[in-house]
Amino acid sequence: AQSVTQLDSQVPVFEEAPVELRCNYSSSVSVYLFWYVQYPNQGLQLLLKYLSGSTLVKGINGFEAEFNKSQTSFHLRKPSVHISDTAEYFCAVRQYSSASKIIFGSGTRLSIRP
Amino acid sequence: GAGVSQSPSNKVTEKGKDVELRCDPISGHTALYWYRQSLGQGLEFLIYFQGNSAPDKSGLPSDRFSAERTGGSVSTLTIQRTQQEDSAVYLCASSFGDRVLLNSGANVLTFGAGSRLTVL
Numbered sequence: 001a002q003s004v005t006q007l008d009s010q011v012p013v014f015e016e017a018p019v020e021l022r023c024n025y026s027s028s029v030s031v032y033l034f035w036y037v038q039y040p041n042q043g044l045q046l047l048l049k050y051l052s053g054s055t056l057v058k059g060i061n062g063f064e065a066e067f068n069k070s071q072t073s074f075h076l077r078k079p080s081v082h083i084s085d086t087a088e089y090f091c092a093v094r095q096y097s098s099a100s101k102i103i104f105g106s107g108t109r110l111s112i113r114p
Numbered sequence: 115g116a117g118v119s120q121s122p123s124n125k126v127t128e129k130g131k132d133v134e135l136r137c138d139p140i141s142g143h144t145a146l147y148w149y150r151q152s153l154g155q156g157l158e159f160l161i162y163f164q165g166n167s168a169p170d171k172s173g174l175p176s177d178r179f180s181a182e183r184t185g186g187s188v189s190t191l192t193i194q195r196t197q198q199e200d201s202a203v204y205l206c207a208s209s210f211g212d213r214v215l216l217n218s219g220a221n222v223l224t225f226g227a228g229s230r231l232t233v234l
Contacts, residue, residue, distance in 0.1 A: 006156075034222070034223075036223075043205075043225045043226065043227050043228065044157075044205070044207075044223075044225040045225070046222050046223070049222060090156065090157060101147070101159055101162040101169075101170045102147065102159075102162075102223060103159055104149070104156055104157035104159070105156055106155065106156030107156040107157070
């Protein structure tokens with residue numbers, strides 16, 4: 001079985017400051033990793049994904065994440081945030097299997113202060 | 115269709131009544147997922163379909179919850195004898211489920227807008 005832990009339920013940052021949202025996972029087999037974003041009053045959409053290859057993946061809106069197998073982490077980063085980045089961010093994991101569920105973390109609410 | 119369609123978008127019901135929530139996935143998507151999002155909570159996995167079968171229904175909270183999928187397409191989530199703690203947004207998502215497509219990223223989930231259930 002796999003699991004996902006997002007240690008920070010809320011992260012307040014000032015506009016133009018850097019941010020890191022933490023995600024750790026647990027799995028007995030190899031996994032695919034995802035970050036989804038839910039903007040206020042909108043549905044979830046994919047931000048970025050790690051499938052294989054380069055451990056640094058870039059997503060939309062200037063976000064990137066780095067897969068660290070030894071630390072079983074997939075932290076999300078952005079060097080300079082904007083008010084429009086205010087949203088809830090969910091980390092998700094799926095095991096290497098054609099019949100495998102996708103498990104989400106509990107989410108991190110990112111609030112940007114002007 | 116162009117996206118994942120869920121109905122109703124809002125449902126208010128009385129405690130003890132049964133409700134049905136419908137999900138119409140993207141055409142061609144063989145995998146279908148139901149999640150529950152409660153206020154202040156994350157996404158709670160409920161059940162996963164591959165075609166018409168459910169390899170994993172471990173997330174269903176109780177035997178009051180059931181789901182089915184017919185024709186490899188539309189899915190219905192049924193909650194019997196609703197309780198106030200069932201109040202939440204129920205999200206449906208679909209994706210390609212073919213292993214060949216997994217490495218292409220085609221298994222990314224597309225979510226519907228959700229069905230907001232309020233049990234009075």
